[in-house]
Amino acid sequence: MPDSRTYIDIHVLQTVPPSNLNRDDAGSPKQAIYGGARRARVSSQAWKRATRLAFDDELHIPRRTLGTRTKRIATLLATRLADRTGLDNEAAARLGNALLAHDLNIKPGRKAEETAYLLFVGHNQIDAIVDLVADRATELAALADDALTKTVADLPVRAQLATKHPIDVALFGRMVADIPTLNVDAATQVAHALSVHPVEIEFDYYTAVDDEKTRDDDAGAAMIGTVEFTSATLYRFATLNVQHLAQNLENDQEAALAAARAFLRAFVTSMPTGHQNTFAHRTVPSLVSYLVRTDQPVNLVSAFEQPIRSRDGIAAKAVVRLAEELNHTSTAWGLTPLAKATVYDPASNLTAISPNNRGANATSLEQAFGTPQVLEEAIDSVLNAVAPRLGERTPR
Structure with missing residues (x-):
């Protein structure tokens, strides 16, 4: 078989309300400076764990095929x-x-x-x-x-x-420093999620009342405290090396396709659980785009190096920015995807754009992302594109 590379890039835009998905050692939402602006950040480890939990909790994958x-x-x-x-x-x-x-x-x-x-x-x-x-x-x-x-x-x-x-070891890898022969190179890479706009950390001051206090008791709260939060439109990226996944699964092509399907769904539908009972922050993405590449993975975060600043919505503008960056990587760098499948709503993504630019932006969206699909159709589409390439060998 000829040497071959096949990657599935996953691009996600997702807006979350006030939340603290992933906190640092001081309890603050994690942050990063990017493009000179402070951004909300969710670590790759947090979303990989959420993905692993989704295999069992949401997709009901048999426990015997998973790891711990x-x-x-x-x-x-x-x-x-x-x-x-x-x-x-x-x-x-x-x-x-x-x-x-x-x-x-x-x-x-x-x-x-x-x-x-x-x-x-x-x-x-x-x-x-x-x-x-x-x-x-x-x-x-x-x-x-x-x-x-x-x-x-x-x-x-x-x-x-x-x-x-198990499929999660094959996907995310394993390192055992004392026993190198047990190491497994990951078939996936997951980026830290970043907000596409600047953020400020805010504080929620809360009190808890003692229900058993009477009117004659003191009027103070039984407990007071604060919790920090942000709200953000996040850009999330991951890539899956399809051939490497198959190699980790002993070249069982059926198992590799099943593992890829699980990852493609669980990564985009999962959510880290930090302070979830406080904020009920679970949302669904505004855009999910799967791109099959045969050259190299391409993280499109550079679309947001200049942060979006807006008072009338951010997600729609982020979709257009992402489309423009994807089109640029194809025309300027020749990194054209073999196949693409995207879940998005062109109409809603154009409502926040100036009417004078909607025609051009509609064309840009269609060129970048193709015809909108529902999630399962999109996953089927990219797996159909990579299945014939699973038997080919990845160069080292």
Whole structure:
């Protein structure tokens, strides 16, 4: 097969109301300076976690095909061993620790039930480790410590974590500094979300009243406090290396397409949960554009290097800016997408534009994004474009 690159770029414009999606160590909404202006920021880690949670919570992907990032792999393994073999909890924990200690050299953490670091591991991979000893678990559990350690030393525990990766490990990668052979290069890159306009942090002063106080008691609040927030129209970007995803999934093309579909949907529909009960900030994007590229991923954040300043709406202007930047990358740099599919409403995006410019902007939107589609149609469209290329090899 010839060398080939195939990327799916995801561009999202999304407006959120007063919120604190992702806070720093002082509790303030995260920010960044870009284009000389202070912007709202949501870290890539926050949105990747929201995406991972959406696989289970919203898309109902079977748990056995997903992973978990935890310091409690020993506890998980012991629980699976007890469930499968009938060992009591103490014997299962002893056998599980013996399995992890030799081949993986996973050291205990500060707490008895934890290991020293987080490990991103598939539920199916934990089951595969259990499979190594399930038929003789009772026999192994009866051995003395030294004999048990020697007996399990030759079992390929590490190999179970190096194959048959769950889709979220295949997508987001895994780094284990102590065991480089377990590292998995991510098939996705996710940018920090930035507001397309300047922001100021505001403060919500709140009070809580003691319901059991009577009129004769003092009139003060039982608790007072403040929470910081911003509101913003965010530009979000991610890219998916389709061939690399397939390689991480052992070249199972059907699994790769299923994982790509899950990511394309979950990334755009998920939302970080910071202070969600306080602000009820969950919205849907005003634009989602999927672009299939065969040259390189292209982050279009430069469309907003000059911040949008407006008193009559920002999202519509941001859509036009994004279209202009996409058209510019195609004409000036020759970075023309192989395929495109976009969810947007041309009519609503033109209402905030000067009537004198609407014709030109309508043409620009159509040229950049094509005919509007609904979300599932857009996802089907880009997957149909990349499916024939999945069998091709990505150059290193």
